[in-house]
Amino acid sequence: MSALQLDDIQGIILRGYGSFASVRHFIAVVADPGRARALIGNLARAIPVATNPDKLAVTTAATWHVKPDYTLNVAFTYEGLASLGVSSTLLDGFAPEFASGAIGNAGAIFDVDASAPANWEGNMGVASEVHAIFSLFARTSHELEWRSSELLAAIAGSFHLTHRHDGQVLPDGYVHFGYRDGLSQPFIAGGPKPARPYPNLGVNKDGSSPPGDFLLGFENTFGNRYSPGVADTPLGRNGSFGAFRILKQQVAEFEEYLQTAAPTINLTPDQLAAKLLGRWRSGVPLALSPTGTCPIPSDRLNMFLYANAVPGQSEPDPKGVAFPIGAHIRRGNPRDEIVQGFFTQQARIIRRNVPYGPPFNPQQPNDGIERGLIGYFINADFFNQFQFLMSQWMNTDNFVGGMISGVDPLIGANSPSSSVFTIPTSTTNSVKVSGFARFVITRGSAYCFLPSVTGLRYIASPTPA
Amino acid sequence: MSSAVPAPVATAVQSPLNLMLTIQPGKNQAILDYLSQNQAAINAALNKVGTVHFARFLMIPGTQYLFVITTYDGDFNAYIQAFTNLVGDVFNALLSCVDPAPPLPVQQNVAAFEAFVSQYNLPTGLYSAYPNCTVVQIWGNGCTPPQ
Numbered sequence: 001m002s003a004l005q006l007d008d009i010q011g012i013i014l015r016g017y018g019s020f021a022s023v024r025h026f027i028a029v030v031a032d033p034g035r036a037r038a039l040i041g042n043l044a045r046a047i048p049v050a051t052n053p054d055k056l057a058v059t060t061a062a063t064w065h066v067k068p069d070y071t072l073n074v075a076f077t078y079e080g081l082a083s084l085g086v087s088s089t090l091l092d093g094f095a096p097e098f099a100s101g102a103i104g105n106a107g108a109i110f111d112v113d114a115s116a117p118a119n120w121e122g123n124m125g126v127a128s129e130v131h132a133i134f135s136l137f138a139r140t141s142h143e144l145e146w147r148s149s150e151l152l153a154a155i156a157g158s159f160h161l162t163h164r165h166d167g168q169v170l171p172d173g174y175v176h177f178g179y180r181d182g183l184s185q186p187f188i189a190g191g192p193k194p195a196r197p198y199p200n201l202g203v204n205k206d207g208s209s210p211p212g213d214f215l216l217g218f219e220n221t222f223g224n225r226y227s228p229g230v231a232d233t234p235l236g237r238n239g240s241f242g243a244f245r246i247l248k249q250q251v252a253e254f255e256e257y258l259q260t261a262a263p264t265i266n267l268t269p270d271q272l273a274a275k276l277l278g279r280w281r282s283g284v285p286l287a288l289s290p291t292g293t294c295p296i297p298s299d300r301l302n303m304f305l306y307a308n309a310v311p312g313q314s315e316p317d318p319k320g321v322a323f324p325i326g327a328h329i330r331r332g333n334p335r336d337e338i339v340q341g342f343f344t345q346q347a348r349i350i351r352r353n354v355p356y357g358p359p360f361n362p363q364q365p366n367d368g369i370e371r372g373l374i375g376y377f378i379n380a381d382f383f384n385q386f387q388f389l390m391s392q393w394m395n396t397d398n399f400v401g402g403m404i405s406g407v408d409p410l411i412g413a414n415s416p417s418s419s420v421f422t423i424p425t426s427t428t429n430s431v432k433v434s435g436f437a438r439f440v441i442t443r444g445s446a447y448c449f450l451p452s453v454t455g456l457r458y459i460a461s462p463t464p465a
Numbered sequence: 466m467s468s469a470v471p472a473p474v475a476t477a478v479q480s481p482l483n484l485m486l487t488i489q490p491g492k493n494q495a496i497l498d499y500l501s502q503n504q505a506a507i508n509a510a511l512n513k514v515g516t517v518h519f520a521r522f523l524m525i526p527g528t529q530y531l532f533v534i535t536t537y538d539g540d541f542n543a544y545i546q547a548f549t550n551l552v553g554d555v556f557n558a559l560l561s562c563v564d565p566a567p568p569l570p571v572q573q574n575v576a577a578f579e580a581f582v583s584q585y586n587l588p589t590g591l592y593s594a595y596p597n598c599t600v601v602q603i604w605g606n607g608c609t610p611p612q
Contacts, residue, residue: 346547398539
């Protein structure tokens, strides 16, 4: 595998930006196509090693020798690329879900009822109101304000701002539901090394994903290429898709449910929380520490299987006795389980979300302040990855053989009248909890393309394809 | 397709596929030979797919018609990438002997294959003795797949 062209790929695809605590996403529409193209050209200047350029520039995935104080990335919707003058021939080369977008595919991923586009914030439910998303990550809130001013001055006259939304990293990578998050991320063959080793699941020995699962122009897990009509053009190659999501977390309702339901099955609220997710709130997976008492080194937190056991894992758990088959992270990545369609690693997504809203205070649970997660779910194909995950694994109960019921307890489209979560036990009798509501509500969404630097330059100065 | 054919019916999780292919003149025996010689490999590939309950290839005697008849789980399109990856070469062999045929290989022309199957799938009803069970659920409850 040859190395990836890191200085051509947008940094947010390959790097977690974990030390950048303050985040701001600007959502904009094209005001003046000519000026917008010029701006994009300016932002796409070659910055092989992004440190602190004098002027704003898009951050690539090139290796940092000195960590910059901020990062900037930019993505476009189908309507955005069309408004910037990208030809319909090229646009038709993208997989069709990009054109139909987050609004057209809302039903397929259960963005319905309170999560439906009609209820999204900032006019995000209107496709013509979302052309581009500029994402700033900064190490301090002061730096974020400074770079925000700079960005707003730069885009004035080119783009018209329609919405903005901040995020703020919580200490130690926790999210508002009280779990440590982001411990399992795919990593790409030829790209930056992962923070934590991941088992060999038959794709690549080192646990990496084929580049084509996350970048256009490369072979994917299935042995072919996504969006073949555009993958080998300057616009497409080295680009990726991101489902931008604003996800409201019903934190008070979640905590109240844990307190109410756990005693009915003789668990503590923290034990029930672990069963629902598949990890203790500390991030330790149930596969490695069923009782939560085993200390697990941080670099081991992603090294486990379900149907089998890796060295160091005491035993496999095919029936989900320790780690329920319906738990959120077992659904989200079934690893070595037999599933419909045989493959499990083709539907992985890179999560680039950070919390928004202040830390939850259990003493004031109903403070009326919205909390959630904001950012991208990155993949090379919405239909086969993000949407597949949401429709087939998060919102059904028959894709895997073991004892499972209902839909995903944390992010599934649940309602109190039908929700159920099965916790297998060492006897033939499982226990169930039910009556919980939907804990994550979609507040905004946009299907975006994250072009390479070459792609940004193509958009700035298109030449015949 | 006759209007007398009932509308396609699926159970909660299972669907019928009745793919009608028209064999090129003189290719009937080649298809029969291919199926006969590759049955074990076809079975192994279908075994991996994990969505197919039953499958058979039925050549109607005295005609140019070959039917691919299966009962499968879930959304056909959602699993098309896995299906073409695992069973694509079987279809490449069969489709090279039929007319009309989609562009080949199917692995590199997934959308066209999807459209072709949709166009030539004759709708029928479906009876199932276990309408709410998927293949992987049946496997997971003690009825293990052949090794």
